[in-house]
Amino acid sequence: MKKKAFKVLAKINKAILPSYTKQRLDLSKASKIQMAIFGWKVYVTKNALD
Template sequence: MKKYFFKVLAQINKAILPSLSKRRVDLTKASKLQLALFGWRVYVTKNALD
């Protein structure tokens, strides 16, 4: 159930949230909001793959 939830959430994130790699955002110069977005996407992806 948890894995399914995160897979659906990952698909929603992919559709709605902007891709930082396509925008060529340098993580050393990223804003706090961009870092939070990056962390959120990593967290969701990690849990969707487990």
């Protein structure tokens, strides 16, 4: 159940949140909100794949 919820959340993230890797964002120069979004997407993706 938990894994399925994370998979749905990952699809929502992909549709709504920006992709910083496609934008070639330098993480050392990213703002705090960009880092928070990036961290959230990593967390959701990690849990969706487990």
